[in-house]
Amino acid sequence: MRFFLLLLAAASLAGCGMRGPAAYNAAGTIDPEQFMLRSSGPEATGYRIGPADKLSVTVLQVEDLSFAEIVVDASGKLQLPLLGSVQAAGLTPAELSADLQTRLGERYLRNPQVSVSVSEAASQKVIVDGAVTKPGVYVMRGRTTLLQAVAMAEGGTQIADLKKVAVFRTVEGRRMIAVFDLAAIRRGQATDPEILGDDIVVVDTSRLNARYRDILAVLPALAYFTYL
Missing domain, CATH: 3.10.560.10 (Outer membrane lipoprotein wza domain like)
Structure with a gap:
């Protein structure tokens, strides 16, 4: 063995x-x-986010929408202010950043800048x-x-x-x-x-x-x- x-x-x-x-x-x-x-x-490395991963989400100059640490729930979603339940599992950090920028830009912010990183996989x-x-x-x-x-x-x-x-x-x-x-x-x-x-x-x-x-x-x- x-x-x-x-x-x-x-x-x-x-x-x-x-x-x-x-x-x-x-x-x-x-x-x-x-x-x-x-x-x-x-x-x-193209890492794809999974349930229970800890993420850092930063929306430039919008502290209320930024999180030093937020956990992906068991269903693979993030619970975010304004946006509610957002699918995160299966996406790369870059893809999730782009998705959040699109969602915020369509309804709430002008030209939002969003950065997502994995703090703990x-x-x-x-x-x-x-x-x-x-x-x-x-x-x-x-x-x-x-x-x-x-x-x-x-x-x-x-x-x-x-x-x-x-x-x-x-x-x-x-x-x-x-x-x-x-x-x-x-x-x-x-x-x-x-x-x-x-x-x-x-x-x-x-x-x-x-x-x-x-x-x-x-x-x-x-x-x-x-x-x-």
Whole structure:
């Protein structure tokens, strides 16, 4: 059972068409800082709002219609002044912003400016596997970093190689992978990257099968994401 989740993760990657190290494309390598700026947070990844999510809604210069925190109810709706019940679940923050702007502009305000962000996603999950004490699927509430994700699994085992922690991620429908030095992150010598919903974290890349080890072997540097 220890590597069941890892096998499941590998199976989920099988559809990407990867054929060993020859599939590596240097043009697909992204600087990690730019990657994290571009893909960090629910809004950037096309996250769709769900029931029990906590949102921040700001209507520019209209405090009575702005909320630092408002919760999507079990039916997927927001209860808002003037507008009443508004469907939120299934929309991205950008789509909900546009919908609220349209509703307010049609009846109440001239050229309203509305901003919606997800302050806490209720149902985001991460798989943590490999050489950790308790491999499994964990629920993330709010912003979660790599260190925090590994801590959910009660840390690496005594034989874990913490210098090689792999993160699998889907960006715009494409699979990516990067390797991070968790030991350096703990010492404050490297940035602790944000983990997003549906990421797969594997502590100690020696636990990956040969196909993925071959891909990792040709990465130009640690902490660089590359397309699979």
